Amino acid sequence: IGVCFQQGWGCTKSLSAATYFFVAAAHLGDADAMYEAGYCYLSGSAGHGIGSAHSERVRQNKLRAAEYLRAADKAGRKVVGESWIWKDKWMPSGGQEF
Numbered sequence: 121i122g123v124c125f126q127q128g129w130g131c132t133k134s135l136s137a138a139t140y141f142f143v144a145a146a147h148l149g150d151a152d153a154m155y156e157a158g159y160c161y162l163s164g165s166a167g168h169g170i171g172s173a174h175s176e177r178v179r180q181n182k183l184r185a186a187e188y189l190r191a192a193d194k195a196g197r198k199v200v201g202e203s204w205i206w207k208d209k210w211m212p213s214g215g216q217e218f
Contacts, residue, residue, distance in 0.1 A: 151195035158188035186210035
């Protein structure tokens with residue numbers, strides 16, 4: 121569902137709705153959704169910086185992005201080129217992921 125809202129397939133394009141559904145699926149254990157949710161928060165929009173002037177944006181949050189990207193990596197979804205997510209600066213202070 122997140123991809124449908126992200127791309128506008130069969131519905132009105134809504135980046136905040138896409139993020140909502142990616143996060144919901146991530147909490148259910150979907151590694152691809154964890155990856156997409158991470159990029160929604162990293163780029164401040166849904167899906168690797170893709171967005172348009174006619175759609176709302178998601179507030180950028182690198183700490184939350186790192187949490188979702190780490191979870192995706194741990195779940196088996198390879199996260200290439202994002203070694204920064206493992207630095208102490210981006211680890212949660214309470215030790216708990218999303």
